Amino acid sequence: MTDETTHLVALDKWHVWHPFTQMRDWCAPDHEPLVLVSGDGAVLRDSRSREYIDGNSSIWTNLHGHNHPKINAAIREQLDAVAHTSFLGFTNPPAIKLAAELLKIAAPNRLTRVFFSDDGSTAIEVAIKMSVQYFQLIGQPHRNRFVAFANAYHGDTLGAASLGGVGIFHDRFASHCFPVERVTSIDELNELENSETFAAVAIEPLIQGAAGMKLWPRRMLAKLRSWCDAHGVLLICDEVMTGFGRTGTMFASLQENIAPDFLALAKGLTGGYMPLAATLTTERIFEAFLGEAHEQKTFYYGHSYAGNQLACAAALANLAIFRDENVLENLQPKIALLSELLNNLQQHKNVSETRQCGFIAGIDVARSDGSPFDWTELIGARVCVAARKHGLLTRAIRDTIVLMPPYCITAEQLCRAVAAIEQAITEICG
Ligand SMILES: *Cc1c(COP(=O)(O)O)cnc(C)c1O
DSSP, rough: OSSSHHHHHHHHHOOOOOOOOOOOHSTTTTTOOOOOOEEEEEOOOOOOOOEEEETOOOOOOOOOBOOOOOHHHHHHHHHHOOOOOSSSOOOOOOHHHHHHHHHHHTTTTTTEEEEEESHHHHHHHHHHHHHHHHHHTTTTTTOOEEETTTTTOOOOSHHHHOOOOHHHHGGGGGGOOOOOOOEHHHHHHHHHSSSEEEEEEEEEEETTTTTTTTEEEEEEHHHHHHHHHHHHHHHEOOOOOTTTTTTTSGGGGGGGTOSSSSEEEEEEETTTOOOOOOEEHHHHHHHHHHOOGGGOOOOOOOOOOTHHHHEEEEEEEEHHHHHHTHHHHHHHHHHHHHHHHHHHHHHHHTEEHHHHHHEEEEEEEEOOTSOOOOGGGGHHHHHHHHHHTTTTTEEEETTTTEEEETTTTHHHHHHHHHHHHHHHHHHHHH
């Protein structure tokens, strides 16, 4: 067996270090990594020509499917002009147009400025640093602390990780992170003292992703906005996962009719094609940074690939697809079907709970008496490996199986995806 796949896998096991991966298991002789080589719509194909439904939209990024003709064409057209030019001291057409279009669809009365970076984590870093500098610039440097929620996930760079509260990811680095006031609810927030020392509070609106697809109570976000207004604290909405239709509306924060002071966007921004992030903010914050050079009000922050032309062209095509193909309207019956399928799946003796927010589902796997498995048994991961044999790729968060396929998935494919999860649960837990 010296075919191309065997060769690639051997090279990978020799040379590559994968994210969030125990590499001893990965490199073990009996582990067969899938080498993904192509895709169409909601389907991915591996190097041995096996097909799978992309059950987690390639780690929560893809929206309209793989190999989408309009995004492909937009990237190709941009490529014939130029791929990347510096956004430090220069500008470019796709980035300008994208900024204007993002502001049109996200709280246009409040958010007026777009700062580009590369990833969800950097979108959050930008919001953190802008908040700190903002309060320095308006003469309130004592407002320099942050509030974040238990089990939050805002990315892996150190600033974003400081706001994060997922113990298994973050505890090890706690001494290298800045201290954060951590709360579990609005009630706990109301009990916090010294609120005049807080710069900002960060939240994943409606649903915490990496925590295991945990839903917030209704109106929670609206209450948080009121608390921020009452205490002069800035609100950072991390819509890196929830943005661009995932929860059924263009942005999750629209469902509670609130506008944040910072809106962090990434994952779906390019339709899942390329790394690109945007931090949207208000004119009030922007204006505080204006001044003479000697006043040193400039925001000294940026990444080499800020405003990347190829990525911005992909993002513009992504937004055009939403407009031209009634994506959000067409998604509603699929959200309803997902809900029906989850109701049925809930009857399985090893499913203790299912949760849904728009086109995101979390399926908790447990013992038949409802008690959790020991996490070291890696049941969730094993269910996902078993699901591959039934034509589904996804990734679990501990024992929560995530299902959030591209919006273009057909009803038949969605039924097959849930059936694959059901069969896999039976095989692993039964
Ligand atoms: C994925 C994610 C991030 C981090 O984004 P990266 O692009 O992986 O850096 C931040 N916040 C939320 C809510 C996320 O889901």
